[in-house]
Structures are given as C-alpha cells and as structure tokens.
Amino acid sequence: MTIGSGRATIAIGTGSPSAPQPKPARATAAPSPADLHAAMALAVDLRNALASVLLGSDDAVTAAVVAALSGSHLLIEDVPGVGKTVLARALATALGAGLARIQGHPDLLPSDVTGVSVFAQDTGSWEFRPGPVFAPVVLLDELNRTPPRTQSALLEAMEEGQVSVDGTSWPLPRPHLVVATQNPVGQLGTYPLVESQLDRFGLSTTIGYPDVEVEQRLVLHDGGRDALAALTPAGSPATWAAAIEATSAVTVTPAVAAYAVAVVRATRTAAAVRLGASPRAAIALIRCAQAHAVLDQRAYATPDDVQGVAVACLAHRLVVDGTATGRTVLDEVLAATPVPVL
Numbered sequence: 001m002t003i004g005s006g007r008a009t010i011a012i013g014t015g016s017p018s019a020p021q022p023k024p025a026r027a028t029a030a031p032s033p034a035d036l037h038a039a040m041a042l043a044v045d046l047r048n049a050l051a052s053v054l055l056g057s058d059d060a061v062t063a064a065v066v067a068a069l070s071g072s073h074l075l076i077e078d079v080p081g082v083g084k085t086v087l088a089r090a091l092a093t094a095l096g097a098g099l100a101r102i103q104g105h106p107d108l109l110p111s112d113v114t115g116v117s118v119f120a121q122d123t124g125s126w127e128f129r130p131g132p133v134f135a136p137v138v139l140l141d142e143l144n145r146t147p148p149r150t151q152s153a154l155l156e157a158m159e160e161g162q163v164s165v166d167g168t169s170w171p172l173p174r175p176h177l178v179v180a181t182q183n184p185v186g187q188l189g190t191y192p193l194v195e196s197q198l199d200r201f202g203l204s205t206t207i208g209y210p211d212v213e214v215e216q217r218l219v220l221h222d223g224g225r226d227a228l229a230a231l232t233p234a235g236s237p238a239t240w241a242a243a244i245e246a247t248s249a250v251t252v253t254p255a256v257a258a259y260a261v262a263v264v265r266a267t268r269t270a271a272a273v274r275l276g277a278s279p280r281a282a283i284a285l286i287r288c289a290q291a292h293a294v295l296d297q298r299a300y301a302t303p304d305d306v307q308g309v310a311v312a313c314l315a316h317r318l319v320v321d322g323t324a325t326g327r328t329v330l331d332e333v334l335a336a337t338p339v340p341v342l
C-alpha cells in the first residue's frame with residue numbers, strides 16, 4: 001500500500017462503511033537472547049546512521065534511537081534550519097520504514113491527516129483512502145501551526161494506535177512512530193499544545209546550533225542532506241518491531257523501578273512546578289530507560305539509564321512558573337533523589 005499517494009484505498013465492503021475491523025494480534029512469545037542481541041545491533045546501527053547525517057548533536061541522536069526502540073513518539077522543538085527534518089528522514093530511512101510528511105498549517109483538516117471514506121462509483125461501495133498518518137514513520141512539521149481539531153485527531157491516533165473515520169476503526173501499522181517538530185520562536189498564529197497532548201510524546205529533544213567545526217563540515221557537504229541521500233537501511237519494520245519487543249523485556253529491578261517512580265513523584269512537589277509528571281510519564285520513563293540500556297548493550301536497566309533519559313522523557317510534560325524550565329527542575333530533582341546502589 002502506498003501511503004498518501006491518493007491512489008491507495010482500503011475497500012470497506014458494499015454499503016457497510018461501519019463494519020468493525022479486526023485488529024492484528026500482539027505477538028505473545030517472549031523475546032529470546034538472540035532477539036535482544038539483534039536489538040542491540042540495530043540500536044548501534046541506528047545511532048551510527050543518524051550521527052552520520054545529523055552532525056554534532058548526540059542528545060538528539062540518542063533521543064531518536066530511544067524513541068524508535070521504546071516505541072515512543074518524538075517531539076523535536078527547535079528553531080528553523082538546525083536539522084529537524086533531516087533527522088526524522090534519516091530515522092525513517094535507517095529503520096527501512098516508509099515515511100509520510102505532513103506540513104502543519106492553519107487550514108489542515110483532520111481528514112488531511114487521517115484519511116476519508118469516499119463512495120466509488122465504479123464498484124458502488126465505500127472505500128477508505130488512508131491519510132499520511134498510516135505511514136510507519138510520520139513527520140509532522142510545525143505541529144503547533146496545526147489547528148486544535150487536527151492536533152487532536154493526530155494525537156488520538158498516536159495514543160490509540162488506530163484511526164476512527166465514519167464509525168470504523170482502522171488500525172495503524174505497528175510499529176508506528178510520529179516525529180513532530182515545533183518552532184519555539186514566533187508564537188503568532190500558533191496553537192500551543194495542551195499538557196495532555198504533550199504527554200502523548202514519549203520524548204522531546206532539541207538539536208541546537210552546531211559548534212564551529214561542525215558547521216564548517218556542513219557547508220562542505222559532510223553530513224546533512226548529502227549523507228541522507230547515501231544512507232541505506234539498517235533494519236526493516238519487522239526487525240524494528242522485534243527490537244521494540246525485545247527492549248520491553250530488558251530487566252528492570254524493583255530498586256530501579258522505585259528510583260524512576262521517585263524521580264517522577266518528586267516533579268509533582270518540586271518548587272515552581274504547577275503540573276508534575278503523570279503515571280503515563282513514569283511508564284514512559286521506564287520504557288525509555290530500557291531502550292537506553294539496549295543502546296548501551298546491556299540486558300538490564302540501571303539508575304544511569306533513568307538519568308540518561310529523564311530530561312528528554314519528562315521535561316516537556318512539566319508546567320513550571322517563572323524562570324524555571326522543565327530541564328532546571330529535573331536537574332534539581334535528579335540531584336536530590338537518592339540513587340539506589342545495585
């Protein structure tokens with residue numbers, strides 16, 4: 001199926017646009033040690049592939065790999081021209097997965113994202129034309145220039161793993177990864193995401209300006225679009241799905257889980273915080289810590305893994321007052337929370 005080509009259709013049966021659709025069953029077999037090793041190899045290949053395209057931002061590369069392995073959606077907040085789109089494209093290419101790009105703008109309708117049911121004269125039946133959200137990797141540029149109704153449709157799809165159109169639910173492919181970008185400068189004509197919507201993103205990252213040596217390499221066509229054009233897949237949707245499954249089986253001891261929960265709970269009572277991290281955030285923190293461990297070639301998560309993903313995983317979910325930021329709050333929380341000795 002070619003997503004977003006305008007020609008791809010899913011027939012939904014003569015005269016029965018609301019027939020319930022079966023959902024694919026989840027794999028139930030426990031991942032083997034070989035699956036875990038394959039996930040570790042994929043993690044390193046992904047990191048190397050992304051780092052060859054996006055130069056000088058290890059944090060953003062790590063966040064993208066952790067998002068892919070943990071099955072989380074990724075938000076990239078940064079100013080124009082720092083490599084947000086090339087990072088998302090490189091991730092899709094390295095995963096061997098199809099990518100659809102949606103440009104956020106004030107006229108974007110929910111159906112532009114999800115797809116529509118149309119009546120086909122030739123067959124006399126309703127057909128569903130899937131929207132770009134049905135691609136395995138979806139790049140939504142300038143999410144905050146998209147009106148709230150469309151944001152909601154996308155974020156509901158992200159949360160539910162399915163799209164509902166005219167009373168019929170259509171499952172999204174698995175794995176499914178949304179990379180959304182936002183420009184923090186210039187709030188005119190934007191629709192800032194509400195807290196509950198930000199909570200749907202497993203991780204958020206920035207890229208930042210490169211240092212002078214990196215920028216000099218970039219202008220001489222090292223990295224960036226040239227490296228992206230030469231990138232070959234490191235995996236496929238099947239190996240990616242298996243890696244997510246294997247990552248979710250990485251050992252998390254009760255002590256590490258208690259530490260992650262203590263960090264999350266401390267955000268709720270920290271000074272300058274109006275809204276702390278949710279239990280959904282605690283679950284995401286553990287999933288991302290497991291992915292961080294896989295990237296570090298380990299079958300068990302440590303407090304270091306929790307610390308390594310805490311800012312990317314939690315900062316964007318906090319509502320803070322005054323000059324505090326999610327990052328400053330988390331720096332304080334991490335410094336004050338006792339770390340278990342394993």
Ligand SMILES: Nc1ncnc2c1ncn2[C@@H]1O[C@H](COP(=O)(O)OP(=O)(O)OP(=O)(O)O)[C@@H](O)[C@H]1O
Nearest residue numbers: 053054055080081082083084085086210223224225
């Ligand atoms: N750190 C970087 N590494 C690699 N390429 C970079 C980097 N910073 C900028 N570029 C290059 O700058 C150009 C613009 O990048 P890109 O389109 O990804 O920016 P963007 O952040 O998505 O911008 P916008 O917000 O306008 O969409 C590309 O040619 C890209 O390769």
Ligand SMILES: [Mg+2]
Nearest residue numbers: 084085141181
């Ligand atoms: Mg862009």
